[in-house]
Amino acid sequence: MDSFAIDFQDTETLDFVDSEVVDDDLSVNLYDDEFQLYQIEGTRDSFTLEYMKDVLAFVDSGTYSFNTIQHRFRRVRHQRYISRFREYVNQQGTTSVKCKEVTNYTMQKFKNARENLLPVHDIDLRRWAMDKAREIQFINFNASRAWVLNLKNENKIVSRKITHVVTRHNERDQQAIMSSATNFLNEINGKIANYNKDYIFNTDQSGFKYTFYSTRTLSNAGESNTSVLVDSTNATTHSFTIQVMISLSGKVMEPFYICLQESGGTFGPRVSQNLFNPGNCVINCSNSGKMTKQLVRHWGEQCLKPVCEENSLLLLDSWTGQSDNNLFNFDNVVVEIGRIPPKTTPLIQPLDVYFFRQWKIFVRKIYDRVALDKLDYDLKNRNSVIRIHCLIHNQLKAPVFQKMIQYAWFKSGYISDFEGPFQNVNEVCFDVIAESCVIDLSQCTKGVFIRCAYCRNTLCFKHFYNGRCFH
Numbered sequence: 001m002d003s004f005a006i007d008f009q010d011t012e013t014l015d016f017v018d019s020e021v022v023d024d025d026l027s028v029n030l031y032d033d034e035f036q037l038y039q040i041e042g043t044r045d046s047f048t049l050e051y052m053k054d055v056l057a058f059v060d061s062g063t064y065s066f067n068t069i070q071h072r073f074r075r076v077r078h079q080r081y082i083s084r085f086r087e088y089v090n091q092q093g094t095t096s097v098k099c100k101e102v103t104n105y106t107m108q109k110f111k112n113a114r115e116n117l118l119p120v121h122d123i124d125l126r127r128w129a130m131d132k133a134r135e136i137q138f139i140n141f142n143a144s145r146a147w148v149l150n151l152k153n154e155n156k157i158v159s160r161k162i163t164h165v166v167t168r169h170n171e172r173d174q175q176a177i178m179s180s181a182t183n184f185l186n187e188i189n190g191k192i193a194n195y196n197k198d199y200i201f202n203t204d205q206s207g208f209k210y211t212f213y214s215t216r217t218l219s220n221a222g223e224s225n226t227s228v229l230v231d232s233t234n235a236t237t238h239s240f241t242i243q244v245m246i247s248l249s250g251k252v253m254e255p256f257y258i259c260l261q262e263s264g265g266t267f268g269p270r271v272s273q274n275l276f277n278p279g280n281c282v283i284n285c286s287n288s289g290k291m292t293k294q295l296v297r298h299w300g301e302q303c304l305k306p307v308c309e310e311n312s313l314l315l316l317d318s319w320t321g322q323s324d325n326n327l328f329n330f331d332n333v334v335v336e337i338g339r340i341p342p343k344t345t346p347l348i349q350p351l352d353v354y355f356f357r358q359w360k361i362f363v364r365k366i367y368d369r370v371a372l373d374k375l376d377y378d379l380k381n382r383n384s385v386i387r388i389h390c391l392i393h394n395q396l397k398a399p400v401f402q403k404m405i406q407y408a409w410f411k412s413g414y415i416s417d418f419e420g421p422f423q424n425v426n427e428v429c430f431d432v433i434a435e436s437c438v439i440d441l442s443q444c445t446k447g448v449f450i451r452c453a454y455c456r457n458t459l460c461f462k463h464f465y466n467g468r469c470f471h
């Protein structure tokens with residue numbers, strides 16, 4: 001079981017471009033530097049902007065022969081240099097004006113977001129800058145990491161950690177936990193060879209609040225208390241649970257399970273008629289939004305049984321709701337259970353060690369984008385919750401993530417030979433800035449939200465949310 005509080009320990013895993021990151025693809029020079037040399041196309045030399053301006057000022061101050069001009073400015077070797085200079089200086093003028101426009105717009109968006117206590121990350125600054133650049137047709141502009149670094153330095157913006165919760169065990173506990181983890185690993189590793197890798201599974205539940213917020217944000221330096229807005233309505237106390245299963249071969253199994261919180265533990269007839277289901281999940285509910293023993297049995301029938309086409313090994317944690325050994329008795333196949341010892345799940349449960357974190361990064365991206373860009377979506381209702389997790393499940397099932405899931409098993413100690421590298425959610429889906437949405441190009445001038453893990457197309461939030469890349 002992966003609880004919300006534990007999730008706070010994982011703030012380091014968020015995609016944060018820290019200020020140490022140096023990137024020299026600075027394609028736009030923000031500040032006119034009088035000592036900066038520019039290589040001018042069509043000339044054999046480099047010139048400062050100042051020099052070029054002096055030449056043009058002289059040329060424009062009267063009618064001079066080229067000889068006179070050259071006598072005064074010896075580095076102007078040919079008549080055509082003058083027209084090249086003029087082109088460059090004019091363009092430079094518009095470039096710096098456009099740069100200022102982009103910077104002002106980005107800073108305005110940043111200030112508004114912080115005044116409203118919304119979390120901001122580097123990627124948001126870059127996106128806002130690109131939005132503005134597109135709008136004013138500033139084609140050569142690239143909101144590179146260096147550009148962001150520069151913007152942050154100039155405006156004293158730093159990255160801060162908002163919440164830090166660490167759970168501590170004392171040393172003796174720690175030793176006991178380590179040895180039961182080691183024993184379990186030895187036991188399971190002795191059995192792995194008996195099974196097909198497609199039929200060695202890990203399943204677990206992960207709890208979510210209806211509101212989900214980022215634990216790190218960009219903030220003004222010197223601001224002593226960094227806070228982000230937490231929706232104070234009832235929704236924060238409500239929760240729901242998903243149950244997911246992955247295989248040692250690196251697959252995400254389908255369907256997965258969603259347990260919503262409903263008073264009385266049942267859906268009213270109206271509600272169940274209108275539940276959204278794109279087909280990759282099984283939806284149920286309980287009073288608390290947590291799984292019950294009955295629901296675990298239901299999960300077994302609906303989610304486990306269909307994929308156990310041969311004898312299988314299933315790793316799950318020691319949660320009491322699933323401690324009954326007769327819970328998963330199917331007719332044709334044997335499902336051997338490996339029960340992960342208490343308190344060892346952060347160390348040796350593949351879903352906790354790597355996979356759920358990736359899932360939560362995805363959730364966070366969605367909630368942050370909607371909050372930050374004030375998009376008109378209510379992410380707290382049942383169907384939105386279902387939609388979000390179905391979209392995430394579908395993306396994470398893409399073959400490109402198979403290696404990442406194998407890594408989760410490797411890091412937990414069940415695979416001894418793993419050859420990297422692999423790509424995680426941030427690298428596959430969210431490392432996009434410049435491209436535009438591929439759907440309805442003319443209507444989608446807004447920033448890209450995601451690159452699809454299957455087709456690699458880039459989509460705006462609306463088109464992703466509407467399921468245009470549900471593969």
Ligand SMILES: [Zn+2]
Pocket residue numbers: 437438439440444459460461462463
């Ligand atoms: Zn779009």
Ligand SMILES: [Zn+2]
Pocket residue numbers: 452453454455456457468469470471
């Ligand atoms: Zn796609």
